[in-house]
Amino acid sequence: MVLRKGKGKQAALIVSLVLIMLTIAACGNDTNGKEQPSGNDSATTTRPENDGPLAKYEPAIELTAMKNLYGDERYLPGDDLNNNVWTRAYAEELGIKVNYKWAVAGEGFQQKVTMSIASNDLPDIMTLPAKDYFTLAKAGKLADLTPYFDKYASDTLKSTLNADGGKQMKTAYVDGKLYGIPQTGGSDATADMIWIRQDWLENLNLSVPETLDDVIEIAMAFRNDDPDKNGVKDTFGIGFQKDLNSGTGSYEGFFAAYHAYGKAWVRGEDGKITYGALKPGMKDALAKLREMFAEDLIDVEFGVKDWKKVGEDIAAGKIGLFYGREGLPWMSAKDAIVNNPKAEWISVPIVSSDGKPAKPATNVTMERYFAVRADVQYPEALIKIINLFQDRINNPKTTMDMLSKFGVDPVSGINFAAYAFGGLDPSEDKPNMYFQQINAVIEGKETVDNIHPEAVRYYNTIKNYMDKGMDKGADPLGWNYYKFLGPESSWKIISHYRENNLFERSAWFGLPTKTMSQKGATLDKLQEETFIKILTGSAPVSDYDSFVENWKKLGGNQITEEVNEWYNSTFEN
C-alpha cells in the first residue's frame, strides 16, 4: 500500500515534468516560425511615373487593414466590409486592394488592438487609439511618413488638417517625425449655450437673458410661477446634473460667467497654462450655485442624476432652462416637443456675471491616428487612401451624386462613409460652414448651386419647414434641422462665439500625462465631492480654499507642470 502510493507520486512527478517540458518547447519554437507578410509583396509593382496624391499602382498592391465600426453598419445586397463602394474605389482608382483583417465596434476596438499588438499580428494600415499610436511609434513599429506627407497629401487633405491652424496635426509628431495622420475633429460643438423654453418665457412675459442675474430671475420664475400653466408646482428652476464634464445640464457655461472652468485648461496671456477650477472666480460661482440651491431652484436630487436623467426631466417638461450644447435639437429638447407640441426652445449665448464677456470652454480629444506598419513597402498608400475620402466628401467641388454614392444615401439611409478607411473631418466643425452657406441662401445672398451638396440637403429640409409655416408635425425632422442649422439655431450661437472670438479653447488635449493617469481620478473625485458639498450647503464656501491647497498638494502642481511641458514641446518649436 505504502509502496503503491509512492509509485503514484513518482509517476505524477514524471508526468508533470513532461508536461512542463512540452509547454516550454511549445513556447520556444514558434517565435521565429511565422514570418510577417510584407504587406504588398508583388515584386513587379513600381511606383507610378507621375506619382501624386491619387496616382494608381500598376499592378495593384494589396494591403491588410483594421476598422473600427459605428455598430449600425448596413450594406447594399451583396456588399460587405471587404467589398463595398469604398474598397472598389480604392482598387479601381488607386490600385490598392484593401483587405480588412478585423473590424469591431465601440469598446471592443481597444481590446482587439491590444490583442493584435500582443500577438504581433498588426495589419499593414491601422487605425490606432492615441496611446497605442505613441507606444508603437516610439518602439519603431510604424513607418515614418515625414518624407511622404508633403508629396502625397492632396490639397483638400492639407486644408482639412490645417483648418484649426494645424494644432491637432502637430500632436501626431513623435520626436519631430510624423508617424501617422490624426483623426481630426472640431471642438466648437463642445461649447455651452443656454437652452430655454420659449413658450414658458412667453407665458410669464419674460425676455431673453443678457446677464447672469437675468438667468437667475428666469430660474426663479420657472420654479415658482408655474410656467407650464398646469396649476402644479412641478417645474425646476434650472437643470444641473452630477458630473462636471457633461453636455446636458452642464456647469461649464455657468462657471464661465465668472471666468472660471470646471475642467478646461486655460492658457493665460503670459503663456502659462492653469487649471480652470483654480481661477479666482470659481469661489463666487460656487457661492452663487449654493444660493440657488438654497432657494430651491435646483432639483434636490441633482447629485444622483446624470445627463441622461436630466434629459428625461427635460423631455418630460419639468426643466425649461439649462446649459447645454448644440446637439439638443436631436436629443431631449426634441423629445419635449414630441411629448408636448406647444413646447418651443430657443438657445442663447452664455451670459456673464460682470461686464466682461463670458467665454465658453471648448475641448477636443485626440482619439485616433491612422498609421502604417514599419515594414510596408509603400507607406504613402495610406495617404492616398485618405486623399480619396477627402476628394469625394470634403472637396468643395464634390457633387450631390458623389455624396449619395460615397456619403449618406438619402434613399436607403445607408452611411457609406462609414466604410471608408481613414475618413476624417476638418478640424473645425463642418456645421460652421454649413450654417454660413445655408443662411446665405436663405437671405438670398447665395445660390444653392454654389454651396456644398450636404448643406443643400439641410437647406432643403429647413426651407420646406419654413415654407410650411413651421409646422412641427408636418416634417418630423424639419424642426431639428431648423434649430440646428437654420436662422434660429444652435450653430448660430456658435457662429456668434466665433465671430466675436469668444472661445476659451482648452489648451491641453493630449494623452493623459504621467501624474494625470496616476492621480487624476483622485483629484477629480476630490473636486466633484467638494463642489457638490458646497453646492448643497453641507460644507462652507470656504472649503473651496482648502480644496485648492489639497489639489495642488496631491499632484495638481505636478500635473500643471506636465501639461505646460506637453504644450511647449508640441507647439513651441
Place this chain on the structure above:
Amino acid sequence: MFNFIILTFVAFLCLLPILNLVAVSFSSRSVVEANQVGLWPKGFNISAYEFIFSNSQFFKSLWVTVQRTVLGLLVELSLTILVAYPLSKSNKIFRLRSFYVWFFMVTMVFHGGLIPTYLVVNELHLVNSIWALILPEAIVMFNVLLMLNFFRAIPRELEEAALMDGAGWFVTLTRVYLPLSLPSLATITLFVLVRHWNSWFDGLIYMNMPDQYPLMTYLQTMVLNLDLSQLSSTMLANNPSMLEITGRSLRAAMILACTLPILLAYPFLQRFFVKGMLLGSVKG
C-alpha cells in the same frame, strides 16, 4: 395561505423589471426618453421589433449562438462525464487519481490571463472559427466536481453488480451511471446552455468580423455602443436614421429578443430535476 400571498408578491416583484422592459419596447421613443412608461406601453408601436427583425445580422448572430450552444453542450457534457467518471473512483482503482484531481483543480485557481489565452487560441488557428467559442472553456472544473460528487453518491453495489454481470467500465458508465445521473446532467446542461447563450466577450475578441458575432456580442455592441453620448450631432444631422437605433425602446426590444429563447429553456429542463430515482435499487 399567508405564505402563498407573500411568495406571490415577491415573485411579482421579480417580474416588474421585465414587465417594464416589455412596456418600454412597445412604446414610442419620446415618451420613453421622458421616462413616463410604467408597466403598460404608451404610444404603442412595434417599430423597435421591426427594426430588429429586418436586420439580417440578428438572425446570423442567432444562428452562431445556436451552433455554439448545441456544439458546446455536446462537447462539454461528454468531456465532463469522461473526466468525472474516472475521478470518482477511489485511489485503489485509479492510481493516478490524486495527480489528475490536482491537475484539474489548478485550473480553478489559476488562469493564464486574457492575452496569453488569446495567444494560445491564436496560435492554434482557432481565431475566427466557431471552435474558439467552444474549446477554450470545454471543461469547467466546477461542473466536473458536481458530476463527480453525484457519481460518488451512487451506491457502489450497483457498479459491482454490473461488473459482476460482465459489463466493462464503459458500459457501466453508459448503462448504469448515466441513466441514474439525469438530475445532475440536467443541472450541468442548464449551466452550459446559459453560459454559452450569455457569454459575449469571447465572441468579441475571437471573432474578426461583426457578422460572425454570437447573439450576445451583437447585443452588447448594439446596446452599449449606440448611445447618444457617443454620436456627434453632426453625424445625426448627416444620417438621422441613427436616431432610431439610439432609443431605449430598441434596446429593450433587443434585450427581450435575445434573452427570450433561453428563458424558455428553463421550464423544459425543470422536469429532469427529480430526485428519488435510486429508490428501491439497493435493498438490505
